[in-house]
Amino acid sequence: MKLKISKNLKTFKNILGIMNKAGHETVLKMDDNGVTIITNKGNNAIGIFKFKKEFFDEYEGSGEYGILISDITTPLKKMDGEITLSEIGARLCIESGGDKYFMPIFNDTTVPDKLPTATFKYETTLTMLEFSNALDKVGPLKPSSVKLYVADGMLKLKTSGLREMEVNIAKAEQTDEVLYISYEYLILATNKADDNITLNITKDTPLVLKYEKDGALFEYWIAPRVDGEY
Numbered sequence: 001m002k003l004k005i006s007k008n009l010k011t012f013k014n015i016l017g018i019m020n021k022a023g024h025e026t027v028l029k030m031d032d033n034g035v036t037i038i039t040n041k042g043n044n045a046i047g048i049f050k051f052k053k054e055f056f057d058e059y060e061g062s063g064e065y066g067i068l069i070s071d072i073t074t075p076l077k078k079m080d081g082e083i084t085l086s087e088i089g090a091r092l093c094i095e096s097g098g099d100k101y102f103m104p105i106f107n108d109t110t111v112p113d114k115l116p117t118a119t120f121k122y123e124t125t126l127t128m129l130e131f132s133n134a135l136d137k138v139g140p141l142k143p144s145s146v147k148l149y150v151a152d153g154m155l156k157l158k159t160s161g162l163r164e165m166e167v168n169i170a171k172a173e174q175t176d177e178v179l180y181i182s183y184e185y186l187i188l189a190t191n192k193a194d195d196n197i198t199l200n201i202t203k204d205t206p207l208v209l210k211y212e213k214d215g216a217l218f219e220y221w222i223a224p225r226v227d228g229e230y
Contacts, residue, residue, distance in 0.1 A: 001030055001061035006082040008055050011214045013076060014193055018211075018218065019047055020073040021188040025106075028065045039069055045185040046116065048219040055215035057082070065092060066106035075101040116221050120200040120208070122177040124155055126170035128197050128211065132190040134169040139187070141165055145225050146186065148201055149178045155199075159183075177201050180225035189220040 005012050019026070019039055026039040035056075037049040053059045065087075072094060076083065079096035086093050091102045134157050138146065143159040150156065155172035159165050179201045189209050200208040204226045211218040 001063055001065075001085075001087045002058060003030075003035070003056050003060075003085040004058035004082065005055075005085075006057045008214045008216070009080070009083065011216055012051075012055075014191065015049060015211075015216055015218055016069070016073050016076060018189060018191060018220075019049060020069050024068060024070070026067050026069040028067060030062045030064075032062070034059075037069075041185060041188065044182060044223045045188070046221050047189075048221075050217040052215040058084075061087075063087070066108070067092065067103060068106075071101075071103035075099075116206060118200075118202070118205050118208070120205065121202045122175045123198055123200050124150075124170075124172040125196055125198050126155065126172070127194050128190060129192055129194045130170045131197065131199075132192055134167050135183070135187050135190060137167045138165045138183075143183045145180055145182050147178065147180055148199075148207070150175050175201070177203055179203060179205075179207055181207050181222055182225065185222045189222075 019037065024039065024041070026037060029036045029038075034053045035051040038046065040046045072085075075094055079094070079099070081097065083094060083096045086095070088102070091104055094101045094103070138157060138159050141159050141161070141163055143161070147158040147160070148155070149158070150172045153171060153174065155169040157167050157169055186207070195211065195213055198210040200210070204224055206221045206223055209220040
């Protein structure tokens with residue numbers, strides 16, 4: 001296998017930066033349609049990343065590789081211009097400007113082989129920056145989970161406890177859907193990019209955050225708090 005990335009390197013770094021927070025053990029799959037990367041965080045969250053073949057400057061081969069996502073993101077932070085990811089022997093190699101970093105391939109990763117499915121009743125669009133800023137505002141309260149809902153034309157986020165906080169996230173169409181979600185897993189899926197994201201919000205159904213750019217698609221599924229306690 002061989003992947004070369006130059007023109008979309010910034011987007012690749014941004015998405016893998018989210019992936020590095022959202023998961024650990026990872027499966028990278030290559031086929032005729034492109035690359036799919038699946039990573040999970042315990043049994044409560046799963047990240048699905050899809051890159052079309054056209055996203056890459058060079059695309060050769062197919063296969064399935066078990067890796068630790070940090071093995072890619074750690075050297076990638078110091079690489080610019082153009083990078084190449086290839087299979088050499090029983091390891092993967094990431095190369096840039098003559099520098100090479102080798103990582104092991106694992107055959108026993110615990111990433112699910114079946115992706116989740118759900119039916120959603122409500123969807124809203126906002127920017128990653130708006131969502132991230134709202135989460136940062138309630139962060140000092142160290143909430144275990146939060147409530148997502150719409151009121152007065154605004155998507156809102158609310159904590160509970162002796163000290164409560166309610167913040168506006170972004171404008172949104174009205175809905176009666178309410179979702180209770182773990183703050184710990186929610187914060188993992190954000191960064192400060194001012195790009196549009198989509199949230200699927202349906203009671204007692206996983207929250208799905210979707211982000212698409214330059215032929216790359218990211219979906220992050222987080223299990224809900226179904227007991228309504230947060």
